[in-house]
Amino acid sequence: MTCAEFQKVLPYIIEGGGSDEEQHHLETCPVCSDLVADLRYIAECAKLLVPMEDPSPRVWNGIQKALDREGLAKPARRNF
């Protein structure tokens, strides 16, 4: 199997599966194994992108105005 043939099917096997021939190519080809290592590493790093920012206060202000305009919001219940 050539690198070109392997890279053609890579999108469909990178998360698992693949024929014995494809697996063998991955195990024996340093260029393709480096490529797969990079792509998997990128996918892993994506999990680090945890939400870090809050929206500005104008977002909540906009929501409140819209709810008031539509007459949707009811006064808060007070359990005293």
Added chain:
Amino acid sequence: MTTAKKTLANGISEHEAIQRAQRGDAESFEALYGLHKRRVYSLCLRMTGNTAEAEDLTQEAFLQLYRKIATFRGESAFSTWLHRLAVNVVLMHLRKKGLPEVSLEETMEPQQEDGPKKDLGTRDNVLAGSIDRVNLERAVESLPPGYRIIFVLHDVEGYEHNEIAEMLGCSIGNSKSQLHKARMKLRDLLRQSRAEKAANRR
């Protein structure tokens, strides 16, 4: 953390806040907003790459939440239900803008730019250990919209290809192909960034 265990700033559980919000209680809805705003905003920002758009879409997502919260039955986690709602709001916005989400002409045949690499016979340093959050964020922002959406939905937000295919109206094969292209593009951007840093150090 399950819905029942989350305690909001006003001392009630998320579960109780949802029930009260379903009855129209504004304070409970505000508490739910406080709990979920960051994740919804982050999703909108990553998918659009634009702060103002992301804020508008966050607002719209929560307004839709208020209108639809009575339909939440608890079959999934509330955060999951809200997340899907937000994704749909963003996708509708992108469709109205006419942005290509996924190429519907995508076939199993790779495009020219994704063909065999000319450097097939050479190796370069792998990326492992060299990516930091800032660089990755910048690289994701640089992605073309169609690639960015798939990458955010799959690798960042954890949706499966069958779910993405249903959301975007494409095939599972298209979703996988576009994700691969997104990751390949990110690889190029991150390697470029690393090379520039190395050159600046000299």
